[in-house]
Amino acid sequence: MTTSKIIDRSKKYANPYLSGFLLGMVLLATFYITGRGLGASGAIKSTVVTAVVTFAESHAANSDYYSKFISDDSHPMNNWLVFEIIGVLAGAFLSGAIAGRLKLKVEHSPKITSRTRLIMAGFGGILFGIGSQLGRGCTSGAALSGMASMSLAGFIAMLTIFGGAYFFAYFFRKFWI
Amino acid sequence: MTGPLIPMGIIGQGWDLVIALLIGMAFGYVLESAGFSSSRKLAGVFYGYDFTVLRVFFTAAITAMVGLLYFGYMGWIDLSMIYVNKTFLIAAIVGGITMGLGFITGGYCPGTSMCGIAIGKIDAMVFTGGMLLGIFIFSEGFPLVKGIYQGYDLGALKINEVLGLSTGVFAILLIIVALVAFVITRIVENKVKKVEY
Numbered sequence: 001m002t003t004s005k006i007i008d009r010s011k012k013y014a015n016p017y018l019s020g021f022l023l024g025m026v027l028l029a030t031f032y033i034t035g036r037g038l039g040a041s042g043a044i045k046s047t048v049v050t051a052v053v054t055f056a057e058s059h060a061a062n063s064d065y066y067s068k069f070i071s072d073d074s075h076p077m078n079n080w081l082v083f084e085i086i087g088v089l090a091g092a093f094l095s096g097a098i099a100g101r102l103k104l105k106v107e108h109s110p111k112i113t114s115r116t117r118l119i120m121a122g123f124g125g126i127l128f129g130i131g132s133q134l135g136r137g138c139t140s141g142a143a144l145s146g147m148a149s150m151s152l153a154g155f156i157a158m159l160t161i162f163g164g165a166y167f168f169a170y171f172f173r174k175f176w177i
Numbered sequence: 178m179t180g181p182l183i184p185m186g187i188i189g190q191g192w193d194l195v196i197a198l199l200i201g202m203a204f205g206y207v208l209e210s211a212g213f214s215s216s217r218k219l220a221g222v223f224y225g226y227d228f229t230v231l232r233v234f235f236t237a238a239i240t241a242m243v244g245l246l247y248f249g250y251m252g253w254i255d256l257s258m259i260y261v262n263k264t265f266l267i268a269a270i271v272g273g274i275t276m277g278l279g280f281i282t283g284g285y286c287p288g289t290s291m292c293g294i295a296i297g298k299i300d301a302m303v304f305t306g307g308m309l310l311g312i313f314i315f316s317e318g319f320p321l322v323k324g325i326y327q328g329y330d331l332g333a334l335k336i337n338e339v340l341g342l343s344t345g346v347f348a349i350l351l352i353i354v355a356l357v358a359f360v361i362t363r364i365v366e367n368k369v370k371k372v373e374y
Contacts, residue, residue, distance in 0.1 A: 033188065107217055107300055123307065128287065130314060131275030172281050176372075
């Protein structure tokens with residue numbers, strides 16, 4: 001019973017090597033068209049910059065960090081990565097709808113409560129937010145796209161993100177297994 | 178047509194955002210259909226019960242890398258116009274490790290959390306809320322880390338140059354590393370106790 005459930009589930013997801021190939025082709029197309037790779041954290045940064053500019057314009061203009069992303073001719077939300085991420089939401093929704101995976105829920109190990117999972121998710125998000133700014137990009141923009149263009153920064157990002165997670169995995173095993 | 182198309186002026190800037198939307202859709206569709214909307218599936222790579230992340234990530238990086246080299250060789254793309262992100266050594270390492278800790282605690286990375294949100298994962302929504310807060314904290318505290326953020330600038334270095342290899346030789350070595358990793362992780366996955374999710 002348990003085994004058949006696992007098999008059923010694994011059938012619903014695409015073959016990982018095929019997915020990887022398709023993702024690589026999407027990334028190649030992105031380089032061919034735009035000259036740069038994919039990204040994700042940049043859109044979230046644009047959201048923060050827009051919010052700060054809206055509510056505290058002079059503070060944003062005087063800040064060494066926000067001011068890097070504000071220019072007179074373009075609104076901070078009006079950039080490539082924001083539209084790309086809107087597309088990601090639409091594409092993922094479509095895939096989830098076709099596979100019958102649309103469901104409002106908190107996914108967590110049976111050994112922890114939903115509340116614990118949400119606290120950890122929020123904590124992890126804060127760290128990822130900080131790390132992605134210091135590291136100038138996340139798993140998509142710095143690591144994956146950087147590796148494809150053979151940048152040293154891309155390989156450092158990949159090794160430190162995954163290496164860091166492996167290093168800390170032991171301490172957080174109770175939350176997952 | 179020699180790419181990259183938009184920097185070359187072959188596709189007008191006006192199409193920029195339409196293309197961003199379409200590329201994003203393909204990106205999101207592939208990630209979700211591979212299972213990247215599930216934090217427990219993503220975390221599997223760190224506990225050995227599901228190496229989907231490694232398979233997808235490595236295959237994608239190599240496909241795009243080899244594709245770029247091939248396009249360059251055929252003259253379909255001017256590789257000198259491809260953006261190579263600069264290496265700020267300490268910031269990259271500290272930032273990467275911070276992201277690693279965020280990954281193992283939060284269960285997502287930014288792109289995959291978007292996939293989770295799209296199919297209704299509340300934990301992914303909270304993760305993204307945390308990211309907004311984290312980016313805000315970083316921005317407000319920027320003067321404190323400005324030194325390492327801007328320092329140790331090695332420029333737009335390429336890894337094959339650092340290792341003293343040609344791009345082709347480096348690509349072949351990386352493919353071999355990937356194939357070995359695919360075999361080893363298959364063995365590990367079969368030995369580790371299955372986790373139901």
